[in-house]
Amino acid sequence: MKLEATILIVAICLITSERVKGQSPKIQQGLLLKSATVIRLGNVRVLNKRSGTAARSNTVGVFNIAAMPGDTLRFESASYLTNEFVVTDLADKIMYLQPVIELAEVVIKENSIIREIRETQKGYRKKSVFYTGTPHYYYLFLKPMTFIYENFKSEVKDARRFNRFAKRELNAYEVAKRFNDSLIKKVVPVDADKIDNFRADYAPSLKLLNTMNNYDLINYIKDSYEDYKKKNGGNKQPTQL
Numbered sequence: 001m002k003l004e005a006t007i008l009i010v011a012i013c014l015i016t017s018e019r020v021k022g023q024s025p026k027i028q029q030g031l032l033l034k035s036a037t038v039i040r041l042g043n044v045r046v047l048n049k050r051s052g053t054a055a056r057s058n059t060v061g062v063f064n065i066a067a068m069p070g071d072t073l074r075f076e077s078a079s080y081l082t083n084e085f086v087v088t089d090l091a092d093k094i095m096y097l098q099p100v101i102e103l104a105e106v107v108i109k110e111n112s113i114i115r116e117i118r119e120t121q122k123g124y125r126k127k128s129v130f131y132t133g134t135p136h137y138y139y140l141f142l143k144p145m146t147f148i149y150e151n152f153k154s155e156v157k158d159a160r161r162f163n164r165f166a167k168r169e170l171n172a173y174e175v176a177k178r179f180n181d182s183l184i185k186k187v188v189p190v191d192a193d194k195i196d197n198f199r200a201d202y203a204p205s206l207k208l209l210n211t212m213n214n215y216d217l218i219n220y221i222k223d224s225y226e227d228y229k230k231k232n233g234g235n236k237q238p239t240q241l
Helices: 002-022 112-126 138-142 144-152 154-176 181-187 195-202 214-232
Strands: 026-034 045-048 054-056 062-067 072-077 080-086 093-097
Touching: 045 062, 054 062, 072 093, 080 093, 181 195, 181 214, 195 214
Parallel strands: 026 093
Antiparallel strands: 026 062, 045 054, 045 072, 072 080
């Protein structure tokens, strides 16, 4: 009985395999539209993930690609979020793609405090006392009195304190170019009288911000707002962009 069962299983596998081999790809056709509109999307890359075959939609948004039921088609464009669907009956398909939000960097005019920081830095540099804060340790062995003078005189200590202050202010200035009230209001419905607190509590570090593209930053703001609502009992829904 075991031998007969094994033979039956092998036979079924062979028949199934032959049926699959016998299937020939057909053409999946469809139309690509911008989400929630009737705008047709041309030059979108269509990839059959199983076969590796690729095609592009034409100028009126129509795409054609060889596919079989069960294949996954991926739609890719630099201006839109990637979308996928699994082929079923090869009927004509309408696909909607969500645009990626392109954010122009907010131009912030250099305010008076930033100008003053830069002018003060120039002044310290002219006096040769402004540096990053790293002590000149080689002077400790070669010229101990110079080391003491260079690291403990009041002007040098003032320069160090100022350097720490300047670094904080300049970093905040760079962060504000992208993480600003204008963007926050577009992404989430923070009350006008609370946006300052939200921005202060959730402003990313400059190092983190520099790793984010615009899409990442938008998601960061949305996630931060969800956390903000939990902590503050807010119940508003995010603005639809």
